[in-house]
Amino acid sequence: SLTEKLNAVFKKVTGRGRLSESNIQDALKEVRLALLEADVNYKVVKKLVEDIRVRAVGQEVLESLTPGQQLIKIVNEELTRLMGEANKGLQFVGRTPHALMLVGLQGSGKTTTAAKLARHLRKHGRQPYLVPADIYRPAAVDQLEKLGAQINIPVHPTDLGKKPEDICLEALSMAGKASADVLIIDTAGRLHIDEGLMAELVRIKQRINPAEILLVADAMTGQDAVNVAKDFNAALDITGIILTKMEGDARGGASLSIKAVTGKPIKFIGVGEKIDALEPFHPDRMASQILG
Amino acid sequence: FLGKKEITPDVLDELEEVLFTSDIGVETTQELLNSIREKVARKELKDTEKLKAALRDHILSFLDIPRQDRPGPASGEPLVILVVGVNGVGKTTTIGKASHHFRSQGKNVMLVAGDTFRAAAEEQLSIWGERVGADVVKQAAGADPSAVVFDALTAAISRKSDVVIIDTAGRLHTKTNLMEELKKIYRVTAKRLPGAPHEVWLVLDATTGQNAISQANLFNEAIGVTGIILTKLDGTAKGGIVVGISHQFRIPIIYIGIGEKVEDLRPFEPKEFVKAIFD
Numbered sequence A: 001s002l003t004e005k006l007n008a009v010f011k012k013v014t015g016r017g018r019l020s021e022s023n024i025q026d027a028l029k030e031v032r033l034a035l036l037e038a039d040v041n042y043k044v045v046k047k048l049v050e051d052i053r054v055r056a057v058g059q060e061v062l063e064s065l066t067p068g069q070q071l072i073k074i075v076n077e078e079l080t081r082l083m084g085e086a087n088k089g090l091q092f093v094g095r096t097p098h099a100l101m102l103v104g105l106q107g108s109g110k111t112t113t114a115a116k117l118a119r120h121l122r123k124h125g126r127q128p129y130l131v132p133a134d135i136y137r138p139a140a141v142d143q144l145e146k147l148g149a150q151i152n153i154p155v156h157p158t159d160l161g162k163k164p165e166d167i168c169l170e171a172l173s174m175a176g177k178a179s180a181d182v183l184i185i186d187t188a189g190r191l192h193i194d195e196g197l198m199a200e201l202v203r204i205k206q207r208i209n210p211a212e213i214l215l216v217a218d219a220m221t222g223q224d225a226v227n228v229a230k231d232f233n234a235a236l237d238i239t240g241i242i243l244t245k246m247e248g249d250a251r252g253g254a255s256l257s258i259k260a261v262t263g264k265p266i267k268f269i270g271v272g273e274k275i276d277a278l279e280p281f282h283p284d285r286m287a288s289q290i291l292g
Numbered sequence B: 001f002l003g004k005k006e007i008t009p010d011v012l013d014e015l016e017e018v019l020f021t022s023d024i025g026v027e028t029t030q031e032l033l034n035s036i037r038e039k040v041a042r043k044e045l046k047d048t049e050k051l052k053a054a055l056r057d058h059i060l061s062f063l064d065i066p067r068q069d070r071p072g073p074a075s076g077e078p079l080v081i082l083v084v085g086v087n088g089v090g091k092t093t094t095i096g097k098a099s100h101h102f103r104s105q106g107k108n109v110m111l112v113a114g115d116t117f118r119a120a121a122e123e124q125l126s127i128w129g130e131r132v133g134a135d136v137v138k139q140a141a142g143a144d145p146s147a148v149v150f151d152a153l154t155a156a157i158s159r160k161s162d163v164v165i166i167d168t169a170g171r172l173h174t175k176t177n178l179m180e181e182l183k184k185i186y187r188v189t190a191k192r193l194p195g196a197p198h199e200v201w202l203v204l205d206a207t208t209g210q211n212a213i214s215q216a217n218l219f220n221e222a223i224g225v226t227g228i229i230l231t232k233l234d235g236t237a238k239g240g241i242v243v244g245i246s247h248q249f250r251i252p253i254i255y256i257g258i259g260e261k262v263e264d265l266r267p268f269e270p271k272e273f274v275k276a277i278f279d
């Protein structure tokens, strides 16, 4: 673990009263490697290690801690600070029905997460309406219909011959008839560099003015996470992030990279394939998961 | 000289950044750079162009893994390919693309809907089957995947299919019960047709970071992987994770996925792959 590595580094150093520029040099190398191994973006790591160094140099080592533990404490605090405060959850303002849009790369977990969010919202007293807006992937509409049926939530009868922005607009007016107060829109997976498909998302946003636009990202994403998050945020001004497949052994450094580059809050994490596997995001837990 | 820059620590830092940001990973990057540093120290590399070339060659040597010399199917028996990997990496789509490739060689292809868990998984595979002209064997959702595989192989043998491709549910490699289910699928396949599965393809997503190492390790340990398919290389991720994986586990990368259409599957070209890392 990083604590053991840092303790080993500091063992070689005498004068354990204070963290100094020289004695934390090797320790910071270990911190850097640990963060890179956890898939935190290279540039984000560079800045983070520098922030840690500035905070650490000259710090007095508390009586109860070893220098390694003192540094870990600082690293943990910096990571937690960067991860953001405990999230405030979904924000719905204005008249109902509200719309919530899920966007992201292919295979990140949007369709499954749409159903999870529907179940979550109903549990919290709302009336969700699932909208399949992926007209491209084979059986994508089937998939959301089956998931909706599993939890008894109405699914909009998407016509594959229509454009996604028109489907969403139709769904908005039909939501009232289904006495639904929140639409959950499942969009097709797409590359952030696909201009045509990114423009489609912008059109959907313009048509239905969603209260939340959530980027659904895979927890095991590597260095590319910053590129993806930056482009989706630039195009749509996302309101939050959902990190999926978090129950595996991925260290999840992508979470830090995405937060650092967008400044937007991570609202939920997916922790399984079943529809009840959705949890609110805890920044402090994420920080310790990244450090391993 | 133009392009014959002297080797400074900055040059090595720049190269380190290229390797890290391509997801080559800490351990593999350190291994590659240490061998380069040794060559520089021994004055074997005198300028940055030679240094980059040496680095590229070293990465190529990591990727240069021959395909296993496993016996293929006996004559009259189908080639059986088992496709595995974690959730959402592109298994089902890759199977669609690979079937198209086999069909274009005039082969009869049977697809097995071994994902009996995820919503609309059989429907998705059926649509691909229709697109490429392949039979699709499926059972009711929730069926035991091993039972589907067993019955499908029986059908394939009697129908004299040339190729059978088995789609399995996405599963995290850390889920013991799901990995046990996969081992059972493997055993049942081998029981129904000795020698099968002739190939086990692990599908990896190019956007994945270091977790891919753990995925490759556990899938390989569970059932033995004969080839890696690296998908979604049409994005901005470089897929550098395969460098260390190929080298460490001695598994060749056989195809890359470069899009969502039926023709978006290419044989892996190591030189092109390495060039893209440095572009």
Ligand SMILES: Nc1nc2c(ncn2[C@@H]2O[C@H](COP(=O)(O)OP(=O)(O)OP(=O)(O)O)[C@@H](O)[C@H]2O)c(=O)[nH]1
Binding pocket: A104, A105, A106, A107, A108, A109, A110, A111, A112, A113, A134, A137, A140, A187, A188, A189, A190, A244, A245, A246, A247, A269, A270, A271, A272, A273, A277, B087, B088, B118, B170, B172
């Ligand atoms: N283990 C695990 N699997 C998940 C989680 N969320 C989704 N999945 C799985 O990830 C795979 C992809 O999920 P989908 O919902 O189809 O992903 P998508 O983003 O809609 O995919 P596209 O529409 O093709 O872009 C499926 O096998 C899901 O069951 C999670 O939190 N944990």
Ligand SMILES: Nc1nc2c(ncn2[C@@H]2O[C@H](COP(=O)(O)OP(=O)(O)OP(=O)(O)O)[C@@H](O)[C@H]2O)c(=O)[nH]1
Binding pocket: A106, A107, A137, A189, A191, B085, B086, B087, B088, B089, B090, B091, B092, B093, B094, B115, B118, B121, B168, B169, B170, B171, B231, B232, B233, B234, B235, B256, B257, B258, B259, B260, B264
């Ligand atoms: N851009 C791009 N998308 C791909 C590629 N391969 C697959 N996809 C997309 O990735 C998404 C997931 O593909 P699937 O084939 O459903 O993945 P899977 O591994 O079978 O997923 P599960 O069965 O749910 O685990 C779909 O939207 C595919 O179109 C590729 O090479 N490039």
Ligand SMILES: [Mg+2]
Binding pocket: A110, A111, A112, A134, A137, A140, A186, A187, A188, A189
């Ligand atoms: Mg989907």
Ligand SMILES: [Mg+2]
Binding pocket: B091, B092, B093, B115, B121, B167, B168, B169, B170
């Ligand atoms: Mg699949």
